[in-house]
Amino acid sequence: MQTTILRDWAQFMTLTSTLDGWAFRGQQNTAWQLESSLTRYLRAYADDQRQWRAREERAIRVFRRKAHNFLEHPGLLDNDLRCLALMQHHGAPTRLLDFTKSPFVAAFFALERATGDAAVYALNTPALYNSRALPKGDPGLTRDVIDPRVQGHFDQYFFCNRHEVIWFGEPTEMDDRLIAQSGTFVVPGVIDRPLARILDDYESSEELLHKVILPASVPVDAMKWLYRMNITNASLFPGLDGLARSIAVELEIVWSGMTPGHDA
Structure with a gap:
């Protein structure tokens, strides 16, 4: 993973303009690993990783049993990706990682409440989409093959926590927040490894992940620019x-x- 430490906000705009079609994620602390809220939660409260699969399954089961009381269309819970997106939207820990197609939205989330150096991660989604990057251990598991929007694929490729793969995309039906944020999700096949480690085991001639560090000196100019862009x-x-x-x-x-x- 290549890392760039910015000198100023202008460099961020120049750099991200070269990453056409990539997806971005902002994090308020550059020391944080690129991993899901579920992974961080389980690491803090469930030392025995052998229990992680069962705990994730139970959390989803409990949500499905009770969330219908608050939904106008409870059928949304039947689709695994849509159910996880709904959980994520309302603050439950899930294996989904929020990304955005806008580097500026990612920068906003990185800088909004940062107290030190922040980071924006850029993911080469065009390479993953066009199968120019494939997992070394399972090269047949292309993005289309593991598509979690297909019924049964979450159990087969994700909840089992055996396949070191990632998928990115959106549910068939997008909510207003996902639309407003130009959002997309990254779904890891395993929850005990950061995204960077999963991608290390991908075969590709292209850079797949780029980390951009925004020093504490950047936010003042950056936030003014983002405000003017209505972000x-x-x-x-x-x-x-x-x-x-x-x-x-x-x-x-x-x-x-x-x-x-x-x-x-």
């Missing part, structure tokens, strides 16, 4: 909750030329 919590999280969360930026950024009573 805020209000736009990324449709509804009153997103608007309320976006007010924090208004407290942080000092706009030149502002006068009392003038709205930026």
